[in-house]
Amino acid sequence: MSAVTLKSLHSCLKLLENGSELKRKLPTSYNPRTLKEGLYETSKLVGLDEAVFKDPQQIAALIGAQRFVMIWGEPSVTDHVARVFDSSRLLLTVLINPAHFGNATSSQRSTTLATGPQQGGAMAALSLGGAQPKDESPVAAAQPNAEPEASLDTLRLLLSGNTRLTCRLFRALFEHMLGFTSPSSAQQGNVSMVSELTGSKDHGRSFLSTALFILGAELDYDHLMSFLMQQGLFGMPLFEHMFQNRDYCEAFHSFRRLERAFIASPAAEESQLRNRLDKFNAQFGGKPYGAKVFEADDRDKARIDAYLAATDLLEAMALTPWCMSLNNAVSVASSYSIRSVSTMASHFERLAKGETTKDQANKEISDHLLAFARQFSADTKPA
Secondary structure: OOEOOHHHHHHHHHHHHOHHHHHHHOOOOOOOOOHHHHHHHHHHHOOOOOOHHHOHHHHHHHHOHHHOEEEOOEEEOOHHHHHHHHHHHHHHHHHHOOOOOOOOOOOOOOOOOOOOOOOOOHHHHHOOOOOOOOOOOOOOOOOOOOOOEOOOOOOHHHHOOOHHHHHHHHHHHHHHHHHHOOHHHHOOOHHHHHHHHHOOHHHHHHHHHHHHHHHHHHHHHHHHHHHHHHOOOOOHHHHHHHHOOOOHHHHHHHHHHOOOOOOOOHHHHHHHHHHHHHHHHHOOOOOOOOOOOOOOOOOOHHHHHHHHHHHHHHHHHOOOOOHHHHHHHHHHOOHHHHHHHHHHHHHHHHHHOOOOOHHHHHHHHHHHHHHHHHHHHOOOOOO
16 A cells, blocks of 8 residues: 655645646636535535534634624625635635646546545644544554655545544635735635735745645654755745735734624633633643733723734644744743733734734734744744
């Protein structure tokens, strides 16, 4: 039996930075899908019952809990989120089934994995949504030179039936598109949005790095970082492309401002936030954080919105290779992630109060994420 390796996975995913080839696999004409239709087609794409992606928890795993609301049993999102969702689904479809749209230039070949698709994997301890069962092995775990290398043309067998991994990869693609696509450019159409982003070398490389990081952890986590470094897919240049010129305010803070006209008591809000952050840190081996989360006693809606948006942002960035910096930081002290949330929240709060512009807030948050990556990706541990 042939085994899928990091090398064969990388060869498959290189399509993401080949803009011309990817455009040839996209449909020449396309009617946009609603969120409900898109969820149904995503279910079919990975061989799951359509009820799987009707569940609010799974929808939250795909696009973030803050970006949709259930109304009469159906998910409802803004037009912009619906367009970005559909664009992300187009890109995922090309990766899983390039012949789906009927104009793919290359035929699919059957790929055999050493083992069938399974939940879990070495990255599960760092994944949002649950830890890895002790008796669960990674998908097609590959040992160097242990087996012949399998050719991998699509992600079909890696993702088929694997809800957790599908949601994780989709959410990463979605977050990148949402952060770099303005509502005005999204009006041009879903195919145009995908072509524009993947046609850029910098965006394509960011997509490739993140997808390889997520899927590679399922195959061979022990050798993943060295492989990413060899391919130039981890380091400060990559982080610059991933974080600079990104709209964090629209992608995160704008959705929190629309929530909960009436909030709970300040003590209850802080307790809920601390529990959420403690649960997040626990995935990286972090201990519960005992100190106050809010720096001041005045916890009005603007401050709570800012902290929630910053926490949403932290969780989204944990889907990318930046997660390794976060893992290093939390392994030293849980307070590092809390301080990161506080820093980003301060910029959201100043925006809400009219003390800064959106462009400046976005730049400050980008600078913070880059500084965090630089400090905690280095070979030295913080004092």
